[in-house]
Amino acid sequence: MEEKENLVPEEQPIEPVDAVETPEAEIADNAPLSESEAEVAAQEAEEVTYKEMSPLRLVMRRFFRSKLSIVGIVMIVALFLFSFLGPPIAGAFTNIPWIADAKAEGHSLEAHVDRSHPITPIEDTTEIKDDEGNTIIVVEVVSHEGDLNNLADPSGDHWLGTDDQGMDVFVRLMYGGRISLLIGFIVVILETLIGIVIGGVSGYFGGWVDNVLMRIVDIFNCIPTLPILLIGTAVIDSWGLEPDEQIYVLMIIITLFGWSGTARLVRGQILGLREQEYITATEVMGLSTPRRIFRHLIPNVMPQLIVSMTLGLGSVILYESTLSYLGLGVQLPMAAWGSMIALADKTEILNYHMNVWLPAGFLIVIAVLGFNFIGDGLRDAMDPKAKK
Amino acid sequence: MFKYIVKRILISIIILLGVSIIVYFLVRLMPADYVDIKFASQMLNNPAVAERIQEFKELYGIGDNSFLGILKGYFSWLGNMFRGEMGDSFIYNRPVEDVIGQNMWISFTIAIVATILQFLISIPLGITSATHQYSARDYVTTVLTMIGIGLPSYFFAAIAIKLFSQSLGWFPNSGLLTPTATYPDTFAGFMQKLGDISWHLVLPIFVSVILSIGGLMRYTRTNTLEVLNADYIRTARAKGLSEKTVIYKHAFRNTLIPLATLLAGILPSLFGGMLITEKVFAIDGIGNLAYQALRQGDIPFIMGYNMFLAVLSVLGTLFSDIMYSIVDPRVKLS
Numbered sequence: 001m002e003e004k005e006n007l008v009p010e011e012q013p014i015e016p017v018d019a020v021e022t023p024e025a026e027i028a029d030n031a032p033l034s035e036s037e038a039e040v041a042a043q044e045a046e047e048v049t050y051k052e053m054s055p056l057r058l059v060m061r062r063f064f065r066s067k068l069s070i071v072g073i074v075m076i077v078a079l080f081l082f083s084f085l086g087p088p089i090a091g092a093f094t095n096i097p098w099i100a101d102a103k104a105e106g107h108s109l110e111a112h113v114d115r116s117h118p119i120t121p122i123e124d125t126t127e128i129k130d131d132e133g134n135t136i137i138v139v140e141v142v143s144h145e146g147d148l149n150n151l152a153d154p155s156g157d158h159w160l161g162t163d164d165q166g167m168d169v170f171v172r173l174m175y176g177g178r179i180s181l182l183i184g185f186i187v188v189i190l191e192t193l194i195g196i197v198i199g200g201v202s203g204y205f206g207g208w209v210d211n212v213l214m215r216i217v218d219i220f221n222c223i224p225t226l227p228i229l230l231i232g233t234a235v236i237d238s239w240g241l242e243p244d245e246q247i248y249v250l251m252i253i254i255t256l257f258g259w260s261g262t263a264r265l266v267r268g269q270i271l272g273l274r275e276q277e278y279i280t281a282t283e284v285m286g287l288s289t290p291r292r293i294f295r296h297l298i299p300n301v302m303p304q305l306i307v308s309m310t311l312g313l314g315s316v317i318l319y320e321s322t323l324s325y326l327g328l329g330v331q332l333p334m335a336a337w338g339s340m341i342a343l344a345d346k347t348e349i350l351n352y353h354m355n356v357w358l359p360a361g362f363l364i365v366i367a368v369l370g371f372n373f374i375g376d377g378l379r380d381a382m383d384p385k386a387k388k
Numbered sequence: 389m390f391k392y393i394v395k396r397i398l399i400s401i402i403i404l405l406g407v408s409i410i411v412y413f414l415v416r417l418m419p420a421d422y423v424d425i426k427f428a429s430q431m432l433n434n435p436a437v438a439e440r441i442q443e444f445k446e447l448y449g450i451g452d453n454s455f456l457g458i459l460k461g462y463f464s465w466l467g468n469m470f471r472g473e474m475g476d477s478f479i480y481n482r483p484v485e486d487v488i489g490q491n492m493w494i495s496f497t498i499a500i501v502a503t504i505l506q507f508l509i510s511i512p513l514g515i516t517s518a519t520h521q522y523s524a525r526d527y528v529t530t531v532l533t534m535i536g537i538g539l540p541s542y543f544f545a546a547i548a549i550k551l552f553s554q555s556l557g558w559f560p561n562s563g564l565l566t567p568t569a570t571y572p573d574t575f576a577g578f579m580q581k582l583g584d585i586s587w588h589l590v591l592p593i594f595v596s597v598i599l600s601i602g603g604l605m606r607y608t609r610t611n612t613l614e615v616l617n618a619d620y621i622r623t624a625r626a627k628g629l630s631e632k633t634v635i636y637k638h639a640f641r642n643t644l645i646p647l648a649t650l651l652a653g654i655l656p657s658l659f660g661g662m663l664i665t666e667k668v669f670a671i672d673g674i675g676n677l678a679y680q681a682l683r684q685g686d687i688p689f690i691m692g693y694n695m696f697l698a699v700l701s702v703l704g705t706l707f708s709d710i711m712y713s714i715v716d717p718r719v720k721l722s
Contacts, residue, residue, distance in 0.1 A: 058428050067527075068527070068530070068531075074668070175588075211627040214403060215399070215403060215406070216406070218399075218403045219403050219406035219407055219410070221701075222403055222404070222408050222658070222698045222701050222702055223410060223411065223694070223698065224656075224694055224697040224698065224701075226663055226664075227678060227682065227690070227693065227694055227697070228410075228411065228414065228661070228694070230679075231414045231415055231418060231682060231690070232414060233413070234418050235414060235417045235418055235681070238418070314538065316539075318538075318540055321540055322540060322541075322542070322664065325540070325542050325664075326664075338540070341540070341543050341546065342542075342543060347545050347554075350546060350549065350550055350554065351550065351554050351555075357543075357546065358547075360539065360543075361539075361543035361544075361547070362548075364538065364539075364540055364543065365535060365538040365539055365543075366538075367538075368537065368538030369534055369535060369537075369538045372534055372537065372538065373534070
């Protein structure tokens, strides 16, 4: 203890560096220092022409310097607000008839079918020329009353119209976004957890453990992703789960066939880090193995992991929407961007109701693009070789 | 080298066994099997069929869905595999290898043309984007190609069909041949048929090129940036070589080294077909057949297709490792 106290006066001169912005009280505290020490302090303060920054701040600064990463952040934040705040805000518009109906019937806005009976006039014009050369124009007007307000064009009530079931496209986009973002984040976090454990153990222990674990990783890596996801989702389809329960199983299936890349990345990094001196030091200090792996090795892999997680989010969203497109992912009446685009398989919708399928595709592009921009920005910002 | 390859092939066999076990068990757990789907309509009208359905299932070897039954099915499939038979496809009633062999070529044609175009477009784009880093050109190419990465294939295919096929009417939207056309049995007729097929392939190829240039372009860009920072590039510039020589002679060749690793991914995509794109354009390539097989529970075909892809990806990884050691002598195989 005594030794430490002795160290204090020597360290003190550094204080003013931190205290550049601190008010007079601090300086007053420092006043009782002996003159020579005060001089040293002043000298140090003069010499310090740089600003000390924590690694995190350095990364943030480099990250926000890139325009693309800012664009990415804006895109993702907008998407989050749209998907998570959108439905409650939409619910407040009770002056729109269909929203009022949905509230009265206790339906979720997502699956509410607009049963207002729209009356569409159909006009048929025929031109007849009589013997005297006069043109007679006959206009037949038949008004058609539909059961559902389906495939409606965009209007004040339905901002992006309605789909073939009479559900509001704009509101379904919000709920579809919730699903995509939720599945994306949960799957990527689960994949990373599995990848850290398997890759960490494999890279740290090496030898036969590494051999066995890496062969398992190879097996999962070799299974063709899309076909196996189709098979897997078809299997869970048969369990007869509720649509919202099925989503959780869907996440597990996507995770199960997606973690191998992360495990490989972690293992590769750890193989290199294991040989460094500070790990030998932890060994000498007698730290337990799990502590060495998870406290001292894994945090050093985090930068690469965060980048691969961000980039992975985009690809998980693509897989989820592809499965939903094929009717195997998120099930009706729940909304998913993929299944909204699937409506374009009908030629009529493809050609005349682009408001139904086009926006969902754009949102997928925005989501994937946003995560890719952020991931790229993070990679550049965290790369120690990068220029300042 | 030889020892290394033998060892790798032995490991690959273990990996492929693992893949086949996982795929087989999952496939057998699929809800609707082939017999159920095939006889669904007959069962409704004819109770006699319903009674014999189990018999049919036994005939197809999918009657017993207990764990032991699936295990037995797996070993009989594996035994056939070792004898070089992949079994008969339920849907087509022909050996799976025949079906794959016959329909692979149309997928291969699309893929090879698309891959060549992809390389021709994305490598120059990646290089200019790297040499003009942070310029407007860099941003525009990066953003445009990234949009390509983010586009779901079925969505972009729908846009392409809507625009070029439905609205403009330039290209047909599905199939390989115009249904109404007849082709005389002459050389001219053959050429006509060939022309018709290529006309039908324009949109699928266009879609797959646009979706794939992004990845390769970014890869080239990153590699080029790394190479441009290398010491030998500074040396080349210091020698007073023109910027053109520096980039196209010294930098360009070295950017190609990491591209050798791309071989691992290209091999499966060349032969394996594109499930979604082929389905959207209704082209009878191997990807679309696999999709139909998945939907109808054609177990031998699903197994054959998945194993075909797994073999391709194992081979691709092996080739890319060997290639890497050839193009870059510093890399030693061990």
